[in-house]
Amino acid sequence: MVIQFKFLIDAMLGRLARFLRIFGYDTVYANDLEKEFDIYSISDDKLIEYAKKTNRILITKDLPLYKRFNEQSFFLEGKDVYGYLRQLKSKFNITFKIDIGKAHCSRCNARLKKILDKNLIKDQLKDDTFKYYNNFYQCLNSNCKKIFWNGSHIKNIEKKLNEI
C-alpha cells in the first residue's frame, strides 16, 4: 500500500498548497485556518498543535519553526514552486500525476464529484469550455462548488512537471 501523506502548508506557500491538492494530497493551508479558527494570524504553537492533532506534515520556510518541530515538519529552500515540488518529491516521493477525479479542490481541499450531465453547469462555463470539454468535476463543499476539467491549464502544468 502506498503511504498517503497529509500536509499542512505554512503561510506564503499557497501556490504549493494548490498544487498538492490537485495531485490528490489532503492539504490544509495555514491561511485557511485563520478563517476556521477566526483569528487574525495563526501562531507557530497553533500550527504545531493542528499538525499533531490531524497527523499532517508541516511544510515551512520558517527555520525556527522547523527546528522546533523537526520530527513532523519539512523545511523548504529556495523561492520557486517547482523547486519546492522537486524537494518534496525527493523527500516524500510525491507523485505529480494529475487525475482530476482523485484531486482535492485547489481552493478549499474538499473532494470533487463527477458532473454526470454538463448541461447542468452550462451557465457556469465559458462557451468554448462547454463546447470542447465533456468531463467536468465539481467541489463537494457547498460554499465553494468550484468546477474542474482537464483543460489547457492542466496540460501546461503537466508539461512543466515533466521537466522536473
Ligand SMILES: [Zn+2]
Ligand atoms: Zn472547493
